[in-house]
Amino acid sequence: MDLADTPEDAEFRARLREWLGKVLPTLPPKPSPDDWPGRRAHDLGWQRTLYDAGYADVHWAAAPTVRLIFLEETERAGAPYVGANFVGLLHAGPTIAAEGSAGQRARWLPPILRGEEVWCQGFSEPDAGSDLASLRTRAWRDGDDYVVSGSKIWTSHAEVADWCELLVRTDPTAAKHRGITWLAMRMDAPGVTVRPLRTLAGSAEFAEVFLDEVRVPVAHRVGDENDGWRVTMVTLSFERGTAFVGEVVACRRVLGELAREARRNGRWDDPALRRRLGLLDAEFRALWRLTQWNVSEASAGGVPGVGGSVFKLRYSHARQELYDTAADVLGDEALDLDRPWVLDRLSSLSYTIAAGTSQIQRNIVAERILGLPKGR
Amino acid sequence: MTGHVGGRAVRAAGERGGDVRFQLTDDQRALRSGVRELLARRFGREALRAAVERPGLDRALWRELGTAGFFALRLPETAGGVGLGLPEAVLMFEEAGRALLPGPLVATHLAAGNVPGAAEGETVVAAADGGGLLEWRAAADVVLGDAVDAVPLRSVDPLTPLHRVPASDTPDPVAVLLTAAEQLGTATRACELAVQHARTRQQFGQPIGAFQAVKHLCAELLARVEVARAAVYAAAVTADPADIAAARLLADDAAVRGARDCLQVHGGMGFTWEADVHLLLKRAWVRARRAGGGAESEELLARELLSGAGR
Incomplete structure (x- = not known):
């Protein structure tokens, strides 16, 4: 067991740190959260900087x-987040890289890496959330195209995306996991309508996407027809790996x-609050160590496992407890939206729901790691 | 996946291939399975239950532990020790915790090299650890620390006799870490027992582990174990007092709440003397009070936050 960097890792870390120190002061200021074109340009610009x-x-x-060091150092230096590049870099890109044809990889991967194209995700539907495999957006073959109708929900960055990684049902008679296909759909195709959804934090972080007889070339299918569930699982394991x-x-x-x-506002004198902060520090220290453990384990395998x-x-849960504790520190000011951490507290409410609810995660842990029987 | 575009800077590092750093080495795995086999042979379930009925320290087993290097593990080879480090000690104490091995293991391990016979398992050493309790005073050959006014109490754990002693100075971080390792082992056993019961116990025509209410208790048990494991192993590598404080808090939680959830999964059987679950919980309670309990660890981490250290 060792936690020190190897000489190569240490060199990578030092070089990255030096580069971040030089490049970050030259970046343009962060656009306002409501400025979608500005956010797109900012996020793509950062990706281009990384590319260069x-x-x-x-x-x-x-x-x-190395990936862990990259994520650690960019965050410590206050570098921009992946933002609009999230789906391209962490969902669609890895899926295309693993499952796409040579032509598909050549068409879609370079623009993601160069910060030229934004991807969004069309997986969840109003009636297919945790039970994603029950999705009903239909696709019919018509010559060299699929014709797609249905609706998707919780689609982040839909307003500014060029492409959507889309799950559709191509065989409604097959068992629900068997009749699904993975398509890459252009967001400017006729029949695509985006309706922003306002979150409880007041911002429009994601959207509903309505699809009315949208034509998607068969050539834009990744993997075989009706094999989309397996293709998707490759993507989801990436999401639960090092995404956080x-x-x-x-x-x-x-x-x-x-x-x-x-300490400044006097709440520090309360031992219960100090101990709450101390216990949270223990939790986040441990989560960091667990990340290092999982990453070391993945070094052998390549794809993150169910340990994620x-x-x-x-x-x-720790993130929600962090911002609940922030509210404890702030007192009455925790109700003032202009105070720091108040919006973060609202945003944190999605964490036990997004990317698989805590209840679904417990099912995964119990069934796939502990081997308990499936059931209700 | 490599080789399409970009990535000059990372390519060299990326092609270095998978190095598995924060994982057990082959030697560490071998050590762990060796200790596990020894304890399964010498202190299996029957021995555990026999010890509950006839309290007292098994001197023959203690000497065997000494021969196996349990106490001399971290002493240099030139001093007759095994010459290994904290990570190996942590793996060994984890196995002891999994087996619910009784006795002043931490005190004797720490006394090895200072108290004659401790390293070999000939001398049993008890020690006041800075908290208000002293374990195994009567059975020990040597008692370290202030035990003059020790007052016996009727211990909740049938396998840990206790005396009340005056609380003293700051506890030894290594003692805290080895205790955390024992808690980790006990938490692991609680998780295994719960899962085993959930798989086999049938109600409503199916294993109770098929019900989400039970399944989710088991999932939380495992999550607490895995988070505690990462914290305990990391603290063994860094030996940093703040990392040790964090490891202690998570391991105590994993063991105490793990044993509680394990008890709940066992239903009525969990409330009996016959099932082993109560032995896990009671030992976890005793260890959670070592060195004055977890409050001081929380305060230490809070102070650390203010000073901005440990970033």
Whole structure:
């Protein structure tokens, strides 16, 4: 067991840190959350900067330990988040890389890496959330096209996306996991309508996408017809792997800020609050170690395993506890939307729901790791 | 996946291939399975239940532990020790915790090299650890720390005799870490027992583990174990007092709440003397009070947050 960087890793870390120190001060200011075109340009610009420096495909091509260092160092330095590049870099891209044809990889991967095209995800539907495989958006073959009708929901960045990784039902008579196909759909295709959804935090972070006889070329299908569920599982395992690494680093920084704020406003004198902060620090330290453990384990295998579900289960609760503790530090000010951490507290409410609810994660842990029988 | 575009800077590092760093080495795995086999042979379930009925320290087993290097593990080879480090000690104490091995294991391990005979398992050493309790005073050959005014109490754990002693100075972080390792082992056993029962116990015509209410208790048990394991192993590598404090808090939680959930999964059987679950819970309670309990660890981490260290 060792936690020190190898000489190669240490060199990578030092080089990255030096580069971040030089490049971050030259970046344009972060656009306002409501400025979608501005956010798109900002996020793509950052990806282009990474590309020019040779860091663009760190999520795909680097060893897991190198990826961990990249995520840790960029977060510590306050670099921009993946933002609009999230689906392209962490969902659709890895799926295309693993399952796409040579032509598909050549068409779709370089623009993702160069920060030229934005992808969004069309998986969930109003009646297919946790039970994703029951999705009903239909696709019929018509010559060289599929004709797609239905609706998708919780689609982040739909307003500014060029492409959508779309799950459709191509065989309604097959068992529900068997009749699904994975398509890449252009968001400007006729018949695509995007309706922003306002979250409880007041912002429009995601959208509903309505599809009315949208034509998608058969050539834009990744994997075989009706094999989309397996193709999708490749994507989801990436999502539950290292997707939250930067956030754990960020949470530990917030915890330090909370302690200093408590010291400033006098709440620090309450031993119950101090102990709550101390216990949270223990939790985030452990989550960071668990990440290092899982990444070391993945170094052998390549694709993150179900251990990511354990992490996601604990992390999403820890993040909510962090911002509930922030409210404890803030007192009455926790009701003021202009105070720091108040919007974060609202956003944190999605963590036990998005990317697989905590209840679904517990099913995964119990059935796939502990081997308990499936059932209700 | 490699080789299409970009990535000059990462390519060299990426092609280095998978190095597995924060994982057990082959030697560590071998050590762990060796200790597990020894304890399964010498302190299996029957021995555990026999010890409950006839309390007292098994001196023959203690000497065998000494021969196996349990106490001399971290002493240098030149001093007759095994010359291994904290990570190996943690793996060994985890196995002891899994087996619910009784006795002042941590105190004797820490006394090896200082108290004659401790390293070999000839001398049993008890120690006041800074908290308000002293374990195994009567059975010990040597008692370290302030035990003059020790007052016996009727211990809740049938396998840990206790005395009340005056609380003293700051506890030894290594003692705290080894206790956390024992808690981790007990938590692991609680998870295994719960899952085994959930798989086999039938109600309403199916294993109770098919019901989400039971299944989710088991999932939380495992999650607590895995988070605690990462914290305990990392603290063994860094030996940093803040990492040790974190490991202690998570391991205590994994063991105490794990044993509670395991008890719940066992239903009525869990409330009996006959089932082993209560032995897990009671030992976890005793260890959670070592070195004055977890409050000081929480305060230590809080202070650490303010100072901005450990980033």
